[in-house]
Amino acid sequence: MFHYILSGLRVASDLAMPGLIDADPGPAPPDVRICAGDVPLTLEGATHTGANWQMAADRILLRVPGIVRMLIDGGHAITWQCEESTTPADAAIFVFGSGFGLLIHLQQRCIMHASAIAVGGRAVLFCGPSGAGKSTLAAALGARGYGHIADDQCVLSGIEGGEVLVHPDGRAHKLWEQAIAKLDLAERSGPPIRTALRKFFVQPTSGSHAALPLAAIYILGEARTPELVRGERVAISALNLADAAIAVRLNAYRPAMVERLGQAGLYLQAAAGVMRAGGVFRLVRPMAFDAMDETIAALAAHWEEIGLAEGVA
Amino acid sequence: MKPIVWLASFPKSGNTWLRLLLANLAATGEPCGINAIGTARALASSRQWFDEASLIASGLLTAEESDRMRPALYRHIAAGAADPTENDEAGPDRGDDPLRAWRLVKTHDAWTRTTTGEPLLGGRAAARAAMLIVRDPRDVVASLANHNNSSLDEAAALMGDPRSALASRADRQPLQLRQQLLGWSGFHASWLDQSDVPVHLVRYEDLQADAPAALGALLTALGAPADPARLARAAELSAFERLQAQEAESGFREGPVRMATGRFFRSGRSGGWREELSVELRAKIEADHSPMMRRFGYLDDEA
Secondary structure, eight states, X not given: OEEEEETTEEEEESSOOXXXXXXXXXXXXXXXXXXXXOOOSSOTTOSEEOSSEEXXXXXXXXXXXXXXXXXXXXXXXXXXXXXXXXXXXXXXXXXXXXXXXXXXXXXXOEEEEEEEEEETTEEEEEEOSTTSSHHHHHHHHHHTTOEEEXXXXXXXXXXXXXXXXXXXXXXXXXXXXXXXXXXXOGGGEEEESSTTOSEXXXXXXXXXXXXXXXXXXXXXXXOOTXXXXXXXXXXXXXXXXHHHHHHHHHTBSSHHHHXXXXXXXXXXXXXXXXXXXXXXXXXXXXSSGGGHHHHHHHHHHHHHHTTOOSSOO | OOOEEEEEOOTTSSHHHHHHHHHTTSOSSSOXXXXXXXXXXXXXXXXXXXXXXXXXXXXXXXXXXXXXXXXXXXXXXXXXXXXTTOOOOSSSOOTTOTTTTSEEEEEOOOSOBOTXXXXXXXXXXXXXXXXXXXXXXXHHHHHHHHHHTOOHHHHHHHHHOTTOEESOOSSSOOSBOOEEOOHHHHHHHHHHTOOSSOEEEEEHHHHHHOHHHHHHHHHHHHTOOOOHHHHHHHHHHTOHHHHHHHHHHHOOTTSOSSOSSSOSSOOOOSSTHHHHSXXXXXXXXXXXXXXXXXXXXXXXXXX
C-alpha cells in the first residue's frame, strides 16, 4: 500500500500516484481507502446520471471510457478498475483527480478548483476552469520563491467560523511542455502525468505540506474584449459579498455537484469565510507568457496593499 | 428532449452571423448583443462544457480519448436529462423564439467518426438536423488569414490540408477541444456525404444577397415557422454594419486575441477576393477545391 496526505486526509492506496505527499501509515485507520476491484457498469437506484456517470445517495460511479471506471463510495473509499489495455499508472490521475475531488464533494466539504501558493505564511488561491492558467501562474510564482500548496484542488476547512485553512493537494506542479519551456523549468521536470500526454510533474522549489490559513482567492480572467481594461493590461478588483458567493460556488471543484448534493448553503458559508479571511478578487490579465512578469508585479503590489507580508513567503 | 440542431461551418464562413440572425428572430426591440450568444454549451468544442458534463478533466485526455466520449455527451444533452448547471442562453428573452424546441449548437468539427466507430457528434440520436453555412473559399482565405494573423498563403495551405484541425497543439492545453477540419473541401464533403443527420445548406452569398429569403428557406426546410416580418427584422438587426459598430463599441469576446486588422467583423463582403487575392493564390484555391466549389456553384459564372 502507498500512504499519502491528500487535502488533509490520510489516504491508503494500492495505486501509486507520483507527485503526492508521502505519509507514514500510522496506527489509526486511513480516512480514505483506494483499492482495485470489480466496478459495475451501472449503479442501482441512481438519482442523477450523466453520459459517463451515475449517482445514488452517497455513491458515484464514474467512467472514463477505455481507460478506467471507479466507484466513489460514501466519501471514504474509491474502488477502481482499468478498462481495455490501460495500465494502472496511466489511470491513476483520474482516480486521484476527479475521483478524489468527487469524494470530497460527497464528504460535504468545500473543495475549490484552484491552485495555491504561500505568501507570508498564508495561502493565496487562483481559481478558474480548466485552461484558465491556474497551474502556470502558481508555477511562475513558485519559481520566484513562493511556496507551493496546491495545483488543482484546494479543500477549505474552518469555514463555519474561526480560521479558514487551505489543505495542500500534493507536492508537484503539473505543467504542459510549453509552460515548462517558457518558465524555464526543464531542470525540475519529472515524468509525464500520463504516457501519451506532454504534461509533466514538475518539482516546486519549496512548498508547504501543512495546511495554511487562507489569505485571498483570485478568480482568473483573460484580458480580452469586452472586459479589456483600457490602458491597463492587468487589473485586480475586489468582489462584493454577493458576487463572491457566486464566484466561490462556480469555482467549486465540480460546480454542478454543489447543486446535486444540496451544498448551496455550504458554499455560501465558505464564501462568507473567505470574505472574513481576506476576500475574493478578480484578476484579469493577458494569457501570454510575456505578460507573466507584469501579472506577478501587480499581484505583489496587491498583496502589500491588502496587508499580506511583503516579498517572498 | 431537446434535440440539437448543429450550426456547422468551416471557420470564417459566416457561422457567427447566422447565429446572430437566428438569435435576432426572437429579439423584440434591441438587437441581440454579439457577446450574448457565445455560452459554453452553445459550442460543441467547449472544454468547460465537456469537463462539467463528464466530471472529467478533458485536459488529461488525448484528442482521440476525449473524442471517444463526445458522442454520448451530445446524446445525453439532447435527451434533456436534468442538469442543474443549465441556464437558458443569455441575451434577449427567448420565450417567443420560434426555435426554442431545439438546442442550436455551433461546431467547426468536420463530420468524423471516433476510434470506436461512432459519429463524433453523436449521430441522429443527438441531433435533429444541421444547418451548414458555406462561403466561397476565395473569400474565406482572406478572412482566415486575418483571424489567424497569418499570411494568405498559410491560410490557403491550411484550407488545402486534409489533416487540418483547430486546437490540436499537444504541448499545451488549447482553450477548446480539438476540431478536425479535414481541409475546406474535406470539411464540406464530410457533412454533405454523411447520412446520419439531414443537412440544410445555406450559402453565405445568398444570405448576403437576401437574408430574409435565405433564412426563411432554411427555417422552412427545418420545419420551423418563417414569419416574414420576423425574418426582415432579424436581418435588419444583424446587418453587418451594426455588428461592426457593436464590436467597435465593446469588442467581441469570441474573437482571437491577435487579429491582423484587430477586427472580427472584418468586411463581410462577397467577392472581395477579386481585389485581395493574387492570380497565383486564386489559381491554387481553385485547383485545390474546384470539385467542391462547383458543387456549390462557385465556379459557374466563370465557366
